Amino acid sequence: MAANGEVVLTLEKMNRIGAIDRQALTISVEAGAITEAVHEATKDAGLTWPVDFASKGSSQIGGNLATNAGGVRVIRYGLTRNWVLGLTVVMMDGEILRLNGALEKNNTGIDLRQLFIGSEGTLGVIAEAILKLCPLPESERIQVCFFALRNFAAVLRLFSEARRAPFTLAAFECLSDGCLREVVRHGVRSPVEPGTGEAYVVMEVETEDASAFEAWLGGIFDWGKETGTPPLVLDGTLALSPRERSEIWSIRERVAESVMMSSEVHQQDLAVPIASLEAFFSDVESRYAAAYPEFEVFVFGHIGDGNLHIFIRKPTAMASADFHTRCAESDQMLFELCRKFAGSVSAEHGVGLLKKPALPFSRSPAELVYLRALKSTFDPKGLLNPGKMV
Numbered sequence: 001m002a003a004n005g006e007v008v009l010t011l012e013k014m015n016r017i018g019a020i021d022r023q024a025l026t027i028s029v030e031a032g033a034i035t036e037a038v039h040e041a042t043k044d045a046g047l048t049w050p051v052d053f054a055s056k057g058s059s060q061i062g063g064n065l066a067t068n069a070g071g072v073r074v075i076r077y078g079l080t081r082n083w084v085l086g087l088t089v090v091m092m093d094g095e096i097l098r099l100n101g102a103l104e105k106n107n108t109g110i111d112l113r114q115l116f117i118g119s120e121g122t123l124g125v126i127a128e129a130i131l132k133l134c135p136l137p138e139s140e141r142i143q144v145c146f147f148a149l150r151n152f153a154a155v156l157r158l159f160s161e162a163r164r165a166p167f168t169l170a171a172f173e174c175l176s177d178g179c180l181r182e183v184v185r186h187g188v189r190s191p192v193e194p195g196t197g198e199a200y201v202v203m204e205v206e207t208e209d210a211s212a213f214e215a216w217l218g219g220i221f222d223w224g225k226e227t228g229t230p231p232l233v234l235d236g237t238l239a240l241s242p243r244e245r246s247e248i249w250s251i252r253e254r255v256a257e258s259v260m261m262s263s264e265v266h267q268q269d270l271a272v273p274i275a276s277l278e279a280f281f282s283d284v285e286s287r288y289a290a291a292y293p294e295f296e297v298f299v300f301g302h303i304g305d306g307n308l309h310i311f312i313r314k315p316t317a318m319a320s321a322d323f324h325t326r327c328a329e330s331d332q333m334l335f336e337l338c339r340k341f342a343g344s345v346s347a348e349h350g351v352g353l354l355k356k357p358a359l360p361f362s363r364s365p366a367e368l369v370y371l372r373a374l375k376s377t378f379d380p381k382g383l384l385n386p387g388k389m390v
């Protein structure tokens, strides 16, 4: 955002996508290339750049790198920074840095390339990158399921079971019942009725052995029958075709826009260690219920990465200004909880201007001193994204 009349730089015309190096499994792209265009350019070679999220049709590689974007398959592939070999960066004084080239290994000291990834354009302008590619999983190896669960504790129990199962977990995403209601209200088909459970999971796995996976699924649906304990999964479905897979995925992908469609929404994007997710979620739920009973709270996110998105919708009767004041108060409560659980006040949406005041909840004073020192070394006049992040 250019909040103070800054000059805005667009790289949208720097969108060249080079040839794939099939031996090294890399591709060279200019920073303005659209994420989805890179996916399209690599898929015929049976390869992909495995950074994937709902905004891939508009986001640029430079933006993905500058925000170290996450997405729906972080649990399988990790963050953007794992998928970059080389960077070309233009510094504020016009100097061009070519960092790491096409080297997989380069142990010549501190890796400057990684400083620019996630720096939100505060240190230099990324002009070009050599991206690492990986094999595109064969369609027949992918299984996608949708589960309705009793509550958030059951979601985490299912996650533990899936982690120990004999397949590769590619995504484990969750949404609350309120989110499902909104998505369905906006025309997305759901295999289960809203109201079936308190929470739902979209799970994608890669497996060589479909029958072993189906046996595991059977065990999950039969959970507790022998011991008489409550079931883990209340209802669910396994996609039987690519079309059904994309229908299930569209439930998860349409949450944010569906919730935002009918009223003003305040958003938070937080992370805590997975071991603390259940306690964190329970604190969030009880504190909102006690202090902000008028708020409609929507929770969804990348459970497998310990990352929750919390959206609060403005009550119809509340004035916009009151809503902002109350949300600012409730943010402090959330940030305190992040500190309590050693979490992050920004899991994947960066810092920018909005999260800058909240940084001390996640970063120590000593860290902030070093971050400011880095900024003034790379951009001494503070001209790049002025006032952002640090």
Ligand SMILES: Cc1cc2nc3c(=O)[nH]c(=O)nc-3n(C[C@H](O)[C@H](O)[C@H](O)COP(=O)(O)OP(=O)(O)OC[C@H]3O[C@@H](n4cnc5c(N)ncnc54)[C@H](O)[C@@H]3O)c2cc1C
Pocket (backbone or CB within 6 Å): 011, 031, 052, 053, 054, 055, 058, 059, 060, 061, 062, 063, 064, 065, 066, 067, 068, 069, 070, 071, 072, 120, 121, 122, 124, 125, 126, 127, 256, 348, 349, 385
């Ligand atoms: C519907 C939706 C879903 C999303 N889901 C996810 C998700 O699941 N996971 C996730 O991590 N993120 C998600 N995001 C956010 C996503 O990471 C960012 O939108 C995307 O990675 C940023 O790319 P962009 O081209 O839009 O960058 P912009 O928004 O244009 O810029 C982002 C930042 O990067 C800087 N920047 C941009 N280009 C360069 C460059 N060439 N050199 C230096 N700095 C640069 C900008 O100055 C700015 O600070 C989502 C966003 C939307 C809208």
